Amino acid sequence: MSDRKREIVALQPVRISVVDQLHAALRMAIIGNDLSPGTRISESEVAQQYGISRQPVREAFITLANEGLLDIRPQRGSFVAKISLAAVLDARFVREAVEADIVKLLADTPDPALIADLRGQLARQQELIGGSARDFMEADEIFHRTLAEGADKGNAWRVLVEMKAQMDRVRFLSSMHFSVARLIEQHRAIVDAIAGGDRPAAETQMRQHLQGILSDLPVIKQERPEYFL
Amino acid sequence: MSDRKREIVALQPVRISVVDQLHAALRMAIIGNDLSPGTRISESEVAQQYGISRQPVREAFITLANEGLLDIRPQRGSFVAKISLAAVLDARFVREAVEADIVKLLADTPDPALIADLRGQLARQQELIGGSARDFMEADEIFHRTLAEGADKGNAWRVLVEMKAQMDRVRFLSSMHFSVARLIEQHRAIVDAIAGGDRPAAETQMRQHLQGILSDLPVIKQERPEYFL
DNA sequence: GGGCATTTACTTGTATGGTAGTATGGTGTA
DNA sequence: TACACCATACTACCATACAAGTAAATGCCC
Structure with missing residues (x-):
C-alpha cells in the first residue's frame, strides 16, 4: 500500500430491493x-x-x-404519463445548457486518456449503425455520461439522466426519424473540438447536437398525437 | 363564448394528501x-x-x-443526508449553466411587463435586509422562478428547485456568511442587463451571482465539518 | 478486567386488510 | 328516447401486522 490515499469505494449491497428492480424494469419499459x-x-x-x-x-x-x-390519479388509476411537449423541450433546454458548459470545461484542459476513451466509443458506435435503436441509445448514454464524469460532474449527470429519459421516450416512438450516422458524426465533432482545446467549437457542436430533436419532435407529435398531452 | 379556444385548466384536487403535506414539512425542516x-x-x-x-x-x-x-439505510435507520461537497458544487454548476441560458433568452427579447415585475421584487427584497434569512430565501426563490417562467421554462424550474435546495441548505448553516445587500445588488445588475437587451452582460452577471457560494462554502465546511460527508 | 457469543430492542422491507372516492353500466321514470 | 339515479366494481390511500436484518447491551467465560 503506497502513501497516497487509499481509494475507499462503498460496497454495493448484494441484494437489490424488489422496489429498485421493479422501478428499473418499469422505467425501461416506459422509455x-x-x-x-x-x-x-x-x-x-x-x-x-x-x-x-x-x-x-x-x-x-x-x-x-x-x-x-x-x-398517479388518486382513486382513479395510474397511467403512463403522456408526453408533454413543454416538458420535453425544457428537458432539452436544460441538457443543452449543462452539457455545453461541460464540454467547455473539457476543452479547457483536454485529457488525453479521456479523449482516447471517447474515440474508442466512437468506433463502437459505428458498429451499431443499422442495429437496434436501444443499443445505440445505450452507447449514446455512455458517451454523454463519460463527458460529464470526465469533467468531474458526476452528480450533475443524475439530473441529465432524467432529462435524457424525457427525450429518449420521444425518440423511441419513432426510431425512423433520426439518423444514427449523423449523431455519431456530431459526437466526433464534439470530441475533435475537445481534443483541439477549442472551447467555442466544443460548445457550438454540443448545442447543435442537442438541438437535433427539435426537428423530429413536431413530426412525431403529428404522427402520434394520442401519445401527447 | 367566443370563437377562440376555451382555456381548459386542470382542476386541482382539493385535498392535499398526508404524504405531500409531510414531505413539504420535512423538506423545509431539512433545508x-x-x-x-x-x-x-x-x-x-x-x-x-x-x-x-x-x-x-x-x-x-x-x-x-x-x-x-x-x-435511508435498510434495517439501520434513516438519516438526514450529510451535505456532499460534490453534490452542492454540481448543483451550483447546473444552476449556473441553466440560469445563464435563461437570462440570455430574456435579454434577447426584453419584456417590459416582466421587467416591471422584477423591479418590484427588487424593492421588496430591499425591505427584507436585516430580516430573517428564511424570508429572503423565499424572495430569492420567487425572483429566480420569475426569470425561469418569464423565459417560458417553467418545467426547467422543477430541476432548479432541487439544485437550489442543496445550495440553500448550506447557506442556512451559517446565515452570517453572505451579504443580502450584495445579492440584491447582483439581482439588480441582472435585471438591468435584461432590460438593456445586453445578452453577454446578463450571462456574466448571472454567472457571477451564482458563483458567490463558492467563497462561502469552504468557510462553512471548516466551521461545521460534522455536517459534511 | 477483557473478549466473545447471545439476547434484545430497534430499524426498514414487505404483505394484507379496510376505507373513501371515482367511473360505469344498468334501471326506472318522465 | 333521454335523463336522472343507483348499484357495483374498480382505484389508490392509509392502517396494521409480520418478516428480516442490524446494532448495541448483556452476561458468560477466560
Whole structure:
C-alpha cells in the first residue's frame, strides 16, 4: 500500500430491493415505449404479474411519478404519463445548457486518456449503425455520461439522466426519424473540438447536437398525437 | 363564448394528501437546518409525532431520498443526508449553466411587463435586509422562478428547485456568511442587463451571482465539518 | 478486567386488510 | 328516447401486522 490515499469505494449491497428492480424494469419499459403513453397500469395488476405485494409496486410507482414518467390519479388509476411537449423541450433546454458548459470545461484542459476513451466509443458506435435503436441509445448514454464524469460532474449527470429519459421516450416512438450516422458524426465533432482545446467549437457542436430533436419532435407529435398531452 | 379556444385548466384536487403535506414539512425542516445533517429520524417516530401511520411517512421518506435530502439505510435507520461537497458544487454548476441560458433568452427579447415585475421584487427584497434569512430565501426563490417562467421554462424550474435546495441548505448553516445587500445588488445588475437587451452582460452577471457560494462554502465546511460527508 | 457469543430492542422491507372516492353500466321514470 | 339515479366494481390511500436484518447491551467465560 503506497502513501497516497487509499481509494475507499462503498460496497454495493448484494441484494437489490424488489422496489429498485421493479422501478428499473418499469422505467425501461416506459422509455422504450413497451408501455405506451396513456396506458393504464394498476398497482394490484403489476403486483400480481411479478408475484409480489402491492406495497413495493406502489413505492416504485411513486418514484416513477416523481420522475415525470407516471401519472398517479388518486382513486382513479395510474397511467403512463403522456408526453408533454413543454416538458420535453425544457428537458432539452436544460441538457443543452449543462452539457455545453461541460464540454467547455473539457476543452479547457483536454485529457488525453479521456479523449482516447471517447474515440474508442466512437468506433463502437459505428458498429451499431443499422442495429437496434436501444443499443445505440445505450452507447449514446455512455458517451454523454463519460463527458460529464470526465469533467468531474458526476452528480450533475443524475439530473441529465432524467432529462435524457424525457427525450429518449420521444425518440423511441419513432426510431425512423433520426439518423444514427449523423449523431455519431456530431459526437466526433464534439470530441475533435475537445481534443483541439477549442472551447467555442466544443460548445457550438454540443448545442447543435442537442438541438437535433427539435426537428423530429413536431413530426412525431403529428404522427402520434394520442401519445401527447 | 367566443370563437377562440376555451382555456381548459386542470382542476386541482382539493385535498392535499398526508404524504405531500409531510414531505413539504420535512423538506423545509431539512433545508432550514431544523433537522441537521446526520440527524436520525425513524419512520415510526415521525408517524407517532404527526398522528399518522408509518405508511405515508415511508412514502414521504422515499421522495426525500430521491431528492438527495435523506439517506435511508435498510434495517439501520434513516438519516438526514450529510451535505456532499460534490453534490452542492454540481448543483451550483447546473444552476449556473441553466440560469445563464435563461437570462440570455430574456435579454434577447426584453419584456417590459416582466421587467416591471422584477423591479418590484427588487424593492421588496430591499425591505427584507436585516430580516430573517428564511424570508429572503423565499424572495430569492420567487425572483429566480420569475426569470425561469418569464423565459417560458417553467418545467426547467422543477430541476432548479432541487439544485437550489442543496445550495440553500448550506447557506442556512451559517446565515452570517453572505451579504443580502450584495445579492440584491447582483439581482439588480441582472435585471438591468435584461432590460438593456445586453445578452453577454446578463450571462456574466448571472454567472457571477451564482458563483458567490463558492467563497462561502469552504468557510462553512471548516466551521461545521460534522455536517459534511 | 477483557473478549466473545447471545439476547434484545430497534430499524426498514414487505404483505394484507379496510376505507373513501371515482367511473360505469344498468334501471326506472318522465 | 333521454335523463336522472343507483348499484357495483374498480382505484389508490392509509392502517396494521409480520418478516428480516442490524446494532448495541448483556452476561458468560477466560
